[in-house]
Amino acid sequence: MTEFFGLDDFEPRQLDGYTIDDLTDYLERGRTPRDESIESSAGCQIALASLERLRELSRDLLTNESGASAPVSEGWVSGILSNIGREARSGRTIPLQHGADSVDLSITEGAVRGLIRQAGDSVPGVIIGSCVLRGDVTSPGEPIAIEVSASAFVEVPLLETADRIRRVVYDAVRRHTELTVSTVDVVIDDVLLPISDESASDSPSDRNGVQ
Amino acid sequence: MNDLQRTRLPGLADATDAVLAVRAAQGDERAFEMIVRRHGSLMRAYAARILGGWADSDDVVQTAFITAWNKLPDLADGTALKAWLMRITSHAAIDRIRARKDHSSLEDYDAPTPESKSPAAIAENHSQIEALSGALEKLPQIQRQCWIMREVGGESYDEIAKQLDVPLSTVRGALSRARAGLITEMEAWR
Numbered sequence: 001m002t003e004f005f006g007l008d009d010f011e012p013r014q015l016d017g018y019t020i021d022d023l024t025d026y027l028e029r030g031r032t033p034r035d036e037s038i039e040s041s042a043g044c045q046i047a048l049a050s051l052e053r054l055r056e057l058s059r060d061l062l063t064n065e066s067g068a069s070a071p072v073s074e075g076w077v078s079g080i081l082s083n084i085g086r087e088a089r090s091g092r093t094i095p096l097q098h099g100a101d102s103v104d105l106s107i108t109e110g111a112v113r114g115l116i117r118q119a120g121d122s123v124p125g126v127i128i129g130s131c132v133l134r135g136d137v138t139s140p141g142e143p144i145a146i147e148v149s150a151s152a153f154v155e156v157p158l159l160e161t162a163d164r165i166r167r168v169v170y171d172a173v174r175r176h177t178e179l180t181v182s183t184v185d186v187v188i189d190d191v192l193l194p195i196s197d198e199s200a201s202d203s204p205s206d207r208n209g210v211q
Numbered sequence: 212m213n214d215l216q217r218t219r220l221p222g223l224a225d226a227t228d229a230v231l232a233v234r235a236a237q238g239d240e241r242a243f244e245m246i247v248r249r250h251g252s253l254m255r256a257y258a259a260r261i262l263g264g265w266a267d268s269d270d271v272v273q274t275a276f277i278t279a280w281n282k283l284p285d286l287a288d289g290t291a292l293k294a295w296l297m298r299i300t301s302h303a304a305i306d307r308i309r310a311r312k313d314h315s316s317l318e319d320y321d322a323p324t325p326e327s328k329s330p331a332a333i334a335e336n337h338s339q340i341e342a343l344s345g346a347l348e349k350l351p352q353i354q355r356q357c358w359i360m361r362e363v364g365g366e367s368y369d370e371i372a373k374q375l376d377v378p379l380s381t382v383r384g385a386l387s388r389a390r391a392g393l394i395t396e397m398e399a400w401r
């Protein structure tokens with residue numbers, strides 16, 4: 001089908017000697033360096049516009065028509081979660097001394113990281129990121145350094161917040177383990193913008209997930 | 212503190228992909244669950260496109276997520292989580308297609324049909340997307356797979372060649388033919 005602005009096909013003779021693949025390469029280079037012979041060719045301009053539209057449509061293919069923005073079902077999510085292997089993440093084994101010599105008690109490094117995350121997340125406006133235990137956690141009494149990264153809500157006072165994280169993490173580890181914590185280093189490496197009430201009804205995945 | 216009262220404090224669902232990735236890599240199942248909720252639907256749609264139907268897409272994405280969980284500790288850049296998940300998904304989908312061929316039964320798969328119509332479905336470019344979708348279905352399998360992985364999944368030529376286990380030149384050729392076919396059809400949609 002030909003319209004007055006269209007082309008019968010995209011043969012080089014209609015594209016001033018260029019091929020569709022040449023023009024694709026040119027587009028993928030971001031149309032730089034600017035090529036006058038392409039930019040001034042009517043045939044090439046039509047083809048470039050079509051190529052761009054085609055790429056745009058292709059990118060929209062999943063999000064617009066396939067239910068890709070629909071929430072996943074609960075059964076499906078729990079099906080996946082029940083199939084992942086947990087043992088792989090347990091890390092080192094941290095001994096706990098207990099009264100009786102005959103009883104071997106221990107806690108995994110993974111579990112300690114979990115309680116550190118939980119403690120840190122309890123500070124308002126904070127989401128804990130990574131959490132690392134430095135030092136020999138398997139030897140009782142060895143000094144351990146804890147490194148924690150966190151995202152903080154932009155409206156909370158950062159220094160005070162970092163200090164609160166440090167305290168709750170320190171307290172939680174002391175309460176639940178026998179580790180000798182020498183330092184707790186907190187790095188706030190991301191700042192979260194406010195979530196207004198108007199957008200509260202939006203699902204967070206719409207805002208933070210797929211662009 | 213008025214501002215703090217007016218606005219909702221962020222929770223794990225508001226965390227960036229990078230934060231979720233590092234937490235999941237360190238064993239946080241809740242963070243992994245957020246990843247599944249955030250990207251699962253898109254991965255399913257992507258898998259269905261590559262598979263040529265919804266039939267095995269749930270299974271493929273389940274497999275992809277199990278792989279993702281196991282490999283998350285190796286993901287160096289958490290901000291690239293989505294692209295990384297898409298690659299794992301196409302890999303799982305291609306594996307599934309190979310397995311089907313081993314059983315050498317299915318040749319024609321049902322075309323992926325929209326599961327639900329969103330308000331966006333009535334948007335202006337909807338009919339063009341439908342048309343593109345139809346045109347893609349008509350392409351030979353290798354062309355369709357290359358096109359989906361390149362233009363929808365954003366994968367590199369190298370990655371596609373590796374995944375499909377074909378030479379780079381085959382990928383280039385398939386993409387070139389797919390492009391020529393699609394763009395010519397597109398002219399007819401105007």
